[in-house]
Amino acid sequence: MKKRISTLLLLTACAGSLLLAAGCTKKPVIAPDAGGLNSGKTTSFPPADGSEFSQDNLPAVGSLDDASGSGAGGLGDNASDEYKRLHGRSSEGLSPVYFDxxxxxxxxxMTDRMVMNADFLKQSPGTRIVVEGNTDERGTNEYNLALAERRAQNAKQYLVRLGIDGSRMRTISYGEERPLFFGQNEDSYAQNRRADFVAE
Structure with missing residues (x-):
């Protein structure tokens, strides 16, 4: 009986891994804007042929093995949960904001975080950022891409109202594609409903 349960658990884990791998195909995301309103154009990110994005202009998000927070994007996805809760994927000196x-x-x-982000950008006038919008996994891919874009745009406009030149910022929507937490519970969902601020 114990052997059957072990075999069943192993088969379940293998099947889950295969399903997870099958679900990792490229999905469209909203292309980053050029400082103005996003055109709403979607594309696979990054495109297979490299036509719209190049490795040089992709937003930096740190390497997967950089858990110290010192990478270009400020975070490796293998950082501690505590670190990810505080910093998301935001660069050093910038803080993520969370959404209902x-x-x-x-x-x-979240307004204090936005003020701190604006203060940081005022003290670093040469810094340009990408505001990355994210959602939890609930909802359709298309809906989540649009929602994440609205989140990124609202965060950008909030910074503009705080005195940051809009030409220093661009937005990108990742929708549900880049979760930091993989649980299917409210805590994980809340951590993934986020806008990150990544220095370019």
Missing amino acids: FDQSAIRGD
Whole structure:
């Protein structure tokens, strides 16, 4: 009986791995804007032929083995959960902001983070950033891409209202494609409903 349970668990794990691998195909994301409103054009990210993006202009997000937070994007995905909760994928000196379910407005408890991000950018006038919008996995891919774009745009516009030149910022929507937390519970969902601020 124990052997059957072990075999069943092993088969279940293998099947889950295959399903996970099958679900890792490229999905479209909203292309980054050039400082203005996003055109809404979608593309695979990165494109297989490299036509719209080059390795040189992709937003840096750190390497997967960089858990110290010192990489170009400020975070390796293997960082501790505590680190990821505090910093998301934001660069050093910048903090992520979190959103309520199905909402794109900056929450009242996130305004201090936005002010700190604006202060950091004012003290670093040469720094350009990418505002990366993210969602949790609930909802369709298309809906989540649009929601994440609204989140990124709202965060960018909030910084503009705080005195940051909009030409220093561009946005990109990752929708549900780049979760930091993989649980299917409210805590993981809340951590993935996020806008990150990544220095270029």
